[in-house]
Amino acid sequence: MPPPLPAADLAAALAPFGTSRMLPGAAYTSPEVLAWERRHLFAAAWTCLGRRDDLLAHGTTQRGVTAGDVGVLLTAAGQRLRGFANVCRHRGHELLPDGGTATRGAIVCPYHGWSYRLDGALAAAPRMPTDLDASDHGLVEVPVEVWQGWVFVNATGTAPPLPAYLGGLAGLVEPYHPASLVHGARHTYEIAANWKVVVENYHECYHCPLIHPELCKVSPPNSGDNWNLPGAWVGGAMDLREHAETMSLSGACAGRFIDGAPRGTVRYLGLLPNLLISAHPDYVMTHRLEPVAPGRTRIECDWYFPDGVTDPAYAVEFWDITNREDWAACESVQRGLSSPHFRPGPLAPGEDAVYQWVTLVARMYLDPAVALRQATENPPSTKIVWPVM
Template identity: 25%
Template sequence: MDKNTAVLALIRQRKERHALPRALYSDPDVYRQDLEQIWHKEWIFAGHTFELEKPGQYLTLQIGDYPIAVVRGGDGQVRAFHNACRHRGSKVCTESSGKVAKLVCPYHKWTFDLDGKLLFAGNMGPEFNAADYGLKPAHCQVVNSYIYVCVADQAPDFTRFRDAVSPFITPHNLDDCKVAFESNLVERGNWKLVFENNRECYHCDGTHPELLNSFVENLSVAGVGGEEDPELVAHWNRCEAAGLPSRLVMDEAGQFRMTRIPLSAGAVSYTMDGKPAVAGRLDRSGEADIGALLYFNYPSTWNHFLGDHALSFRVLPQGPNETLVTTKWLVPKDAKEGIDYDIERLTKVWIATNDQDRRLVENSQAGVSSPAYEPGPYSSIAENGVCQFVDWYCATMTDRLAD
């Protein structure tokens, strides 16, 4: 049995509305197929355009096997390149972010323009044609400051997602934002466990006291929708009357979802007291209580938008049992630290929540790696969101492995 067939057989072992079999969380062959069938084929969230405000600014990330550099060009365009010199493959951009006049390989000083063209390669002789050795581009798309990258030869359609998500994000004016704080947390768990944990709040009561000062999961939007409760509908009506799209929009395949939910009574932000963490607003709706706009896009990101700030989360697998979770707190560009916001107050809830989730994921990884582990059933009340994610994963992998 070849490896594709073996992984497909494992996926087909999964019982409906149950967790995945053990090997799908830990086996190196499964991880290899996750990379090849999902991470190397889908649009992956890289960062925000306002992190690359000036020409020469760049950020880097690792998408499975592919090191990528995203660069603001001299013409203002944001481009993505495979971060491997065309000489002997060294990384050209070696830091997580920076600013340069040109892209210079640290190994032999081959020098590339910000649009990827090779400008200089010493000692290569008269027969060498620099035009043949520019940096290899990767697909790059931008929607409301979100930079997405795809390393596939042919990228999937981006328009459907752009058209769905942009009306929700546009009122939050992210193009006028900055990163107030960034957290990078390595979780010793499979990337699917990280996303499963994110997609349910069944665990929240016993784990997230800081978050529950303001956040209330709405079960009617946690999965694929269901009966809408009157409080949610009233919240949608009020926000939409103020010009903020709010009603649930979900991709037919289940890959992305956007919706707005109310926070707990009296809370308007993710803070210990529920009060704003930042002076001023992202939106100009005039509606004081807009709750939280939530959007996810598998496999790499979930996001929260409040009235005063927003959070973007990026998930990147680093191995079968290791995942990097990057969180960025976004505030208005003109907000001043120490005057308009305090970093500890702004970040306290989600720094605590992320670390609590890390421990949950790592405990789960230890448990599902046991030979005694058997997949259990999902709650039909509280785990429709995690079931929806696992359904998407199984359907996507089955379609691609069965081809």
């Protein structure tokens, strides 16, 4: 499996922090790179599909989804959630279209009527020879896990186990109990920028004084620090100003605080490849990313609150304004990346989380299995002394 970009082109991104540069422009603009990412990065990682309650709700027993470019069929029998390749073992027809659902107790291929139990076992193959070995023609299972209410799939089956993949992120999210929170709102955006541009923007506040006046009123843009802990993720925390209880236009919490959640700080965590978790004292916000094209990304933004909060507008309004400010910046970056004059630039001292992200992606380009093993076994070594200028 050759990398999508020459190793020599990735060397500058993998240089030590303080001397490194961004990924090459083709990483953000090339259809070939995105095709590689879908097959070898998204499918090889633990990709977030959304919330279990959304994916399999109201009696739904089956749903067709896509992880990278690999079709997956989710099935639910009682509380047991499983995943299978969305491929009939007869002639390869999809069992359900992407986003399609079914409520029946069997999986039936719409092409020739082969049917399977919800555990993937072949149940019937009409008009096939009687000596067909059903045990050799069950659906191909792929790893699916539920963590804190989110469903993750590793479509290639090659990633480390999800607990190791999450690493230190799990403990940072645990105090917010997201599995017990109630969904309050969702905004879906489709923006003209590469998915990695969105993630890089999320992981730094160097830009905040110039484009986020509302944010800077409630959170000092130079506050906080980033973590170096095992796992395939990047993240850090930012402080709230003394008068602010949360991220809202006034700084006030108009709902109620999450029991046991830290006060005075917001945690910003990005799990490779497509889930951003922003944990506040009183709510959790997520961005789930789906690449549509090299220069286009669909973003599903959700807000979760403690039970009993009836009006989420105070949080949603603040972040919808902030999101749209970010999207405008990301779209401008994408236009610049498409210029023949773009050259990868250096990172600022405060962009260490961006460096962690860029190096994780670059290592995934070189060898996904090695990159994920390194990420889950060792904290990222990015906290080095910045060179004296």
